[in-house]
Amino acid sequence: MRIVIAGSSGYLGTALTKALNGHDLVRLVRREPDAEDEIRWDPYGGPLDPSILDGVDAVVNLCGVPIAGQRWNEAYKRRIRTSRVVPTEVLAEAVARAGVPVLVNASAVGWYGDRAAVPVDESTPASTDYLGRTCLAWEQATAAAKDAGARVVRLRTSHVLGPDSPLLAKFVPVFKLCMGGRFGNGQQYLPWISLRDWVNAVVLLLEDGTSGAVNLVGPNPVTNREFTRSLGTALHRPTPWIIPGWAVKLVAGEAAVELLRGAKVRPAVLEEAGFAYQDRTVLDALKWALAEGR
Known part of the structure; x- marks a missing residue:
């Protein structure tokens, strides 16, 4: 397959690019290209050159700036939104014009907000x-591509x-x-998925005919308490502390919602597709991640 990837330098993009080795890859970059498979683009400067999508x-x-790691002020919240919506609109319109048959676009489980213990799936508003x-x-913002077929x-x-x-990277040193x-x-x-399952799921979705929203989450949801206990087990460390919500908000500001709320997200579409997880529990995923990171 000939595949164009935007956002290939990020954590997920780097892993996916490695997994797609053997395909004909073109990477869209915002800097001066320094490899044969790179093409410079500026999603804020106008439409994508249609010749880039030939064949x-x-x-x-x-694409998208990180959600976590920085306090949210109004300027950064605008950046979070713009860095996702604008590149998506540009690429969706380019896909529509060029007649590209498939667009796989990032989104997030932030879609669901705080649902407490009520299970949610891809049909949830x-x-x-x-x-x-x-x-x-x-x-x-993907509408142009979908409308074009x-x-x-x-x-x-x-x-x-x-x-x-x-x-x-944030939790392990503290634990x-x-x-x-x-x-x-x-x-x-706290919705989770292992990196290798995320990559394998995206590779599957590129080829299997699935369309619409797909929850990239593990098959067994866990609470923050359960995640904490599992990470402590994987690191052979006790986890006795309770970090009050006010302290998290003091450090992270509005971005604390990522840690103080969540949803019990089900991977209904992946399960229906028969996706074979390598890491079915959060402890499996943590043990694999920590072993690979040594």
């Missing part, structure tokens, strides 16, 4: 909070557990010092 079988879009509205606009897959990705993944603990009451769900 392309699929476009994968993983978007939350009305900031992340829910952002994910809705993100997914709606392309098969559009929207990847509602959860926290990805892999070697040096953003979540584990190794025996300072790990649950956030708030620990009853909020």
Whole structure:
């Protein structure tokens, strides 16, 4: 397959690009190209040159600045939204013009908001909070490709557990010092998937005919309390602490919603497709990620 990838330099994009070795790959980059498979583009500067998509079988879009790792002010919230919606609109319109048959586009489980312990799947409407509205606009930005007849897959990705993944890069050093603990009451769900399962699922979705939203989450949801206990087990460390919600908000500001709320997300579409998980429990995923990261 000839596949164009935007966002290939990020954590997920790097892993997916490696997994697609053997395909004819073209990577869209925002800097001066320094490899034969790279083409420079500026999604904020106008339409994509249509010749870039000549003969392309699929476009994968993983663009977007990180949600976590920075306090949200109004400027950064605009950047979160713009960095997702604008590149998606540009690529969807280019896919439509060029007649590319497949667009696989990033989204996130932030779509669901805070659902407590109520199970949700791909049929559940978007939350009305900031992340829910952002994910809705993100997914709606693929409309041009869908209207033109392309098969559009929207990847509602959860926290990805892999070697040096953003979540584990923050948590592991703290837990190794025996300072790990649950956030708030620990009853909020923390959707997760291992990096290798995420990559294998995306490769499958590029080829199997699935369209629409797909929850990229593990098959067994866990609460923050259960995740904390599992990470402590994987690291052979106790996790006695309770980190109050107010302390998380003091450090992270509005971005604390990522840790203090969650949804019990089911991977209904992947299960119906018969996807074979390599890591069916969060403990399996954590043990694999930590072993691979040594």
